[in-house]
Amino acid sequence: MDDDASVRDVIGVLLTEEGYQCTTVAGAEEALATARDGAFEVCISDVKMPGRDGSWLLERLRAEHPSMEVILLTAYGETEAAVECLRQGAADYLLKPPKLTDLVRAIERALARRRLELARQRYRKSLETRVLEKTAELSRALRQLEQSYRITLDALVAALDAREHETSDHSQRVVRYTLAIADRLGLAQAQLPDIARGALLHDIGKIGVPDAILLKPGKLTAQEWEEMRRHPHVGWTILRSIPFLEAPAEIVLSHQERWDGGGYPRGLAGESIPLGARIFAIADTLDAMTSDRPYRRRQPFAAAMAEVARCSGLQFDPRCVEAFLSIGEEALTALRDARPWVA
Numbered sequence: 001m002d003d004d005a006s007v008r009d010v011i012g013v014l015l016t017e018e019g020y021q022c023t024t025v026a027g028a029e030e031a032l033a034t035a036r037d038g039a040f041e042v043c044i045s046d047v048k049m050p051g052r053d054g055s056w057l058l059e060r061l062r063a064e065h066p067s068m069e070v071i072l073l074t075a076y077g078e079t080e081a082a083v084e085c086l087r088q089g090a091a092d093y094l095l096k097p098p099k100l101t102d103l104v105r106a107i108e109r110a111l112a113r114r115r116l117e118l119a120r121q122r123y124r125k126s127l128e129t130r131v132l133e134k135t136a137e138l139s140r141a142l143r144q145l146e147q148s149y150r151i152t153l154d155a156l157v158a159a160l161d162a163r164e165h166e167t168s169d170h171s172q173r174v175v176r177y178t179l180a181i182a183d184r185l186g187l188a189q190a191q192l193p194d195i196a197r198g199a200l201l202h203d204i205g206k207i208g209v210p211d212a213i214l215l216k217p218g219k220l221t222a223q224e225w226e227e228m229r230r231h232p233h234v235g236w237t238i239l240r241s242i243p244f245l246e247a248p249a250e251i252v253l254s255h256q257e258r259w260d261g262g263g264y265p266r267g268l269a270g271e272s273i274p275l276g277a278r279i280f281a282i283a284d285t286l287d288a289m290t291s292d293r294p295y296r297r298r299q300p301f302a303a304a305m306a307e308v309a310r311c312s313g314l315q316f317d318p319r320c321v322e323a324f325l326s327i328g329e330e331a332l333t334a335l336r337d338a339r340p341w342v343a
Ligand SMILES: [Fe+2]
Pocket: 202, 203, 231, 255, 256
């Protein structure tokens, strides 16, 4: 396209003779409108024109038809403008009047450049599609994995409940109390699932305790107690081989330990007890005291909190006790009947 009709017509005729399909127009705006109508591969335009110039047209074409190549025609002495156009994305520029051979060569180069660009776009698109597909596959796999975690945990808890003839309410309540204390201690979110799973499964080892002991209504003999005290270790043995339950297994192993070293099975003391187990010990005592037992009625939360406070530094880690007490009676009471934690 050229504002000089004679130049424009000559180029049009010559290119048509060379076998190209040409459309000629008189100005930049008309060129842009025509480009919107048809599928053009290359635009040849003068740089200097009355009204909108070639540089304006180039910018618009690059924005609206990025796959269309633009060759600019410049007069002698307009080299700077031509170089600027190349920077803006023009395929080439030729001095006016262009020789036919130069013009054809420039058109072929522009077409080759266009084919390459289109191939590159197709490749990029297919890469993007593959990345999207892979991402979707991965998140599907993760969801399935999470679901199988949940099913595994549910099955483990259900197995223990069936043995103890109880519902899982106790396990779920201690999870909520444990998480609330962990939160007060400022533990990282990433640590919470392990701690919650440890709390949920704390007594899983009771699966290995014989019915005669586990379900005995009366007092246990010394020998029976010894058997009962194996449950943390049995629980640890059950869980340690399940990869996502390695950390919870450590909590299960240590959940009957005491801060002062008087617990079992290893008699650990102070910070050698895993933090999750130290937190859990408080949650477990709270739930035991605030739940009905066959031999006694449940006690108020305030009484359980006072008992935990009394045992700070003895049975419990003082730092955990402090965090626990800071939750407050009202919030703790509300947690009793809150929604279950989902693995
Ligand atoms: Fe236990």
